[in-house]
Amino acid sequence: MADKKAVRARMNELLAQGVGKTEVFRQLATTDIKPRVLAGWLAATPDMSxxxxxxxxxxxxxxxxxxxxxxxxxxxxxxxxxxxxxxxxxxxxxxxxxxxxxxxxxxxxxxxxxxxxxxxxxxxxxxxxxxxxxxxxxxxxxxxxxxxxxxxFPDMTFAGPNRKSGEYVFKT
Structure with a gap:
């Protein structure tokens, strides 16, 4: 699943199923997409509620x-x-x-x-x-x-996704 479009589609699919962003990040972190990019995509996804x-x-x-x-x-x-x-x-x-x-x-x-x-x-x-x-x-x-x-965008800081102690942190 190295294709960016496929990874992004899978991310959107998991989020639509109600899977938390932390779990989505954990599942997709094994792909060829850099964790920084994946965390940025997740953080830039709005909390619809x-x-x-x-x-x-x-x-x-x-x-x-x-x-x-x-x-x-x-x-x-x-x-x-x-x-x-x-x-x-x-x-x-x-x-x-x-x-x-x-x-x-x-x-x-x-x-x-x-x-x-x-x-x-x-x-x-x-x-x-x-x-x-x-x-x-x-x-x-x-x-x-x-x-x-x-x-x-609760997972987004001014410069990018939330990080604590070098790890990406999501509210869900």
Whole structure:
């Protein structure tokens, strides 16, 4: 069962049968797939009960991404229609990834937002109310996205699957 597609299909089949991720990892660890890759696949598989419980929050998050896309589009429209459309697509792609659900969308959004806030904080000079409000909203959004990621993908850390003492650890 060295074929990646076959291993992934077997993983999905076992998970659909209700087998825990720890047991799936143990069964498939004997294949030619590297344990790091297999653990990444398992960690990136959402907890569907948590996904259902968090559906309202995911909808709110997608709404925030649509609002962000509209704001970006309106701000950049005087510069260039093409540029405005291209840049406005970025938050919409994140919304698609949040809805899908894709673990990488959450991590990517957090990473890019942290970089953006760091750049804005570097430009911060004096106490300017709009800037402080913008930074607070940015930090709150990062925390909100991280909280949703933690709930929907409980086996995923920011950088990859959970590890303790060099071993991959799954909640189920």
């Amino acid at each position: 948590a996904r259902q419980a968090m559906s309202v929050h995911i909808t709110i998050l997608c709404g925030l991404m649509v609002a962000q896309a509209l704001i970006v589009f309106m701000v950049l429209l005087p510069v260039s229609l093409f540029f405005a459309l291209v840049i406005a697509m970025i938050p919409l792609l994140f919304a698609w990834g949040f809805r899908k659900p894709a673990a990488g969308a959450y991590s990517g959004y957090i990473l890019l937002s942290i970089i953006s806030i760091a750049q804005n904080a570097a430009k911060f000079r004096g106490i300017d109310t709009p800037t402080v409000i913008g930074l607070a909203i940015g930090i709150a959004t990062i925390c909100y996205v991280a909280w949703i990621q933690w709930r929907v």
